[in-house]
Amino acid sequence: MTAEVAVMGSGAWGTAMAKVIADLGHHVVLWSRREALADAINQDRENGEYLPGWRLPESLVATADPVFAVAEANTVLLATPAQSLRTNLESWGGAIKPGTLLLSLAKGLERGTKLRMTEVVEEVLGRPTGEIAVLSGPNLALEVAAGQPSGAAIACSDESAALALQRLCSGPNFRVYTNDDVVGVELAGVVKNVIALACGIASGFGYGQNTLAVLITRGLAEITRLGVAMGAKASTFSGLAGVGDLVATCTSPLSRNRAFGVRLGLGEAAKAATGGPHGVVEGYASCGAVRELAADHGVEMPITEAVYQVCHEGAAVREAVESLMGRKIGAE
Structure with a gap:
């Protein structure tokens, strides 16, 4: 039927x-x-x-x-x-x-x-x-x-x-x-776009695979922390909606969010970069709301914060990277 x-x-x-x-x-x-x-x-x-x-x-x-x-x-x-x-x-x-x-x-x-x-x-x-x-x-x-x-x-x-x-x-x-797990599946699809922006920015700036691996891995940790704080299941982020979508969006040249990030990393201003290929760059549109949710739930999301600063506060890519690398180190 x-x-x-x-x-x-x-x-x-x-x-x-x-x-x-x-x-x-x-x-x-x-x-x-x-x-x-x-x-x-x-x-x-x-x-x-x-x-x-x-x-x-x-x-x-x-x-x-x-x-x-x-x-x-x-x-x-x-x-x-x-x-x-x-x-x-x-x-x-x-x-x-x-x-x-x-x-x-x-x-x-x-x-x-x-x-x-x-x-x-x-x-x-x-x-x-x-x-x-x-x-x-x-x-x-x-x-x-x-x-x-x-x-x-x-x-x-x-x-x-x-x-x-x-x-x-x-x-x-x-x-x-x-x-x-509606919250987990939906939230993973949102925040992975922000992490993909970070990966694109890093690639455009000239960083290599080690940097991307760190961003994807620590990005997954950010997504999971926020999701669990909002009532999602941690296991959801190990599935297709979590790590599966994250890897595809962070690594594929077909990803609008990654491509937008690459243009930012190459030095284009955020407003100029929005004039790219057809389609909405959801990570750019949503990263402010993700940042606010993190604050509401007391969750640290340093990669999200760095992306927001580059996209909406005019921060230089090098400054954002230095801010991330200068954070206090601790146990994984």
């Missing part, structure tokens, strides 16, 4: 997930905020702007009408940038049918509120937490669209909902695992 699925957001990741699900035989409506892009997708059978070169199946239809997109859907994937999710939900979220499963694909914290995306959905739509899930993992959009073997975790407080979403999204080359 095919499912009616709406994917709200036609960026690279939203389009890749729409393709995965449509390739499995489901009917998918992909919403774009721009009518010209929706028309081009329907005509060319590819998203030439965000995911060029990958043909989209006939069972996928694009639209610029959000109400039409969600009207018949029994599952809605939320793939808009984190900072615009609230505005979007306030605009068209009321058209989503009661009982529809909602799956967040965004990896960011809302600035100002410091809310995770599942919390934003719950607050705006008033839906029970058992209908709201998050997907995260080492999911570089171009590789997933190409059908390269990949995996992800879907976390939801309701096991039956997580299993339903697992069945919907799992395919021959996209292996999905379920998890009940």
Whole structure:
């Protein structure tokens, strides 16, 4: 039996997930905020702007009408940038049918509120937490669209909902695992972007593999400390949503966050670097909120602090590195 699925957001990741699900035989409506892009997708059978070169199946239809997109859907994937999710939900979220499963694909914290995306959905739509899930993992959009073997975790407080979403999204080359740790899976997807910025900055500045290994390892420690302080399971950060996503995002040239960091490390100003390839750099947008969460929970996150100083306070890369290396040493 095919499912009616709406994917709200036609960026690279939203389009890749729409393709995965449509390739499995489901009917998918992909919403774009721009009518010209929706028309081009329907005509060319590819998203030439965000995911060029990958043909989209006939069972996928694009639209610029959000109400039409969600009207018949029994599952809605939320793939808009984190900072615009609230505005979007306030605009068209009321058209989503009661009982529809909602799956967040965004990896960011809302600035100002410091809310995770599942919390934003719950607050705006008033839906029970058992209908709201998050997907995260080492999911570089171009590789997933190409059908390269990949995996992800879907976390939801309701096991039956997580299993339903697992069945919907799992395919021959996209292996999905379920998890009940929504906080851990979601938070890992947020903070890894900040650590990836640090790795990009270090690479752009000329540092080598030893430095990257230290940043990834100590970055994982930062993510885990904050997650546990917020009620997540430590074991979550050893899985796909934790170390898996962290390694992919920190090392791949396909990672927008890493690429943005490289430009900062090469000496570009943060405002200039935001004019890079298509897509939102969630680590840049969310690092301030992550820093505030760390302060709220009394958690030390020196790498996050250094990234924030470089991105938003104008600190020089060398100063940030010297600050990190000059910290008091202790037991690992």
